[in-house]
Amino acid sequence: MRIVIQRVTKADVSVAGRTVGAIDRGMMVLVGVEQGDTADDCRWLAAKTASLRIFDDENGVMNRSVCDIGGRILAVSQFTLTASTRKGNRPSYIRAAGHELATELYEMYVAETSRLLGRPTERGIFGADMAVSLVNDGPVTIIIDSRLRE
Numbered sequence: 441m442r443i444v445i446q447r448v449t450k451a452d453v454s455v456a457g458r459t460v461g462a463i464d465r466g467m468m469v470l471v472g473v474e475q476g477d478t479a480d481d482c483r484w485l486a487a488k489t490a491s492l493r494i495f496d497d498e499n500g501v502m503n504r505s506v507c508d509i510g511g512r513i514l515a516v517s518q519f520t521l522t523a524s525t526r527k528g529n530r531p532s533y534i535r536a537a538g539h540e541l542a543t544e545l546y547e548m549y550v551a552e553t554s555r556l557l558g559r560p561t562e563r564g565i566f567g568a569d570m571a572v573s574l575v576n577d578g579p580v581t582i583i584i585d586s587r588l589r590e
Contacts, residue, residue: 441481441545442521444470445582447494451514451574453564460570461562466511467494468574471549472521473542474535474587481586482545486552489513494580502580506557513553516564516572517546539567 445467452462469489495504495511506513519542523531536542543566553561564570584590 441474441477441485441549441586442472443485443489443584444518444521445489445492445494445584446574447577447580448514449575449577451572453514453516453562453573454571455565455568460565461514461516463512463514463562465509465577467506467513468572468576469513469515469553470518470521471515471546472518473537473545474522475537475541477537477541477545477586479545479548482548483552484589485584485586486549486556488584489553490556492582494582512559512562513557514562514564515546515550515553516570517542517566542566 448466448468450464451468452459454460467489490507491505493505494502495509497503519533519536522533522536524535525531546566550561550563
């Protein structure tokens, strides 16, 4: 699984002009699931997301997690994170997980981050054509791949 985390002051996602998820201060997370990803990948990424220290402490040092600041998470599925651009200029999505696995692991990620935060993770609608709006704070953007475990 791959995720892109953006520290935000606000973010929202809409489908057909209707807002389906919105947060103020916290993290906007794009979630991509690849073939072969497992529940272990999902749990590891959720724990990493919740504990990632990218929010400033009283000294202006990134030393606090989204849990520490009482922030929120907005998670949006994004199969294009699995793109390969190795050959030519047209991305290939052959590594993307099928609908069943991708749905299962996206739902698990949302449930696990909700559990770790102690409040619901806001979300998009899996497979829908979504419009995402955000104000990236910093900007801070982090890419994490569960296969690399960095």
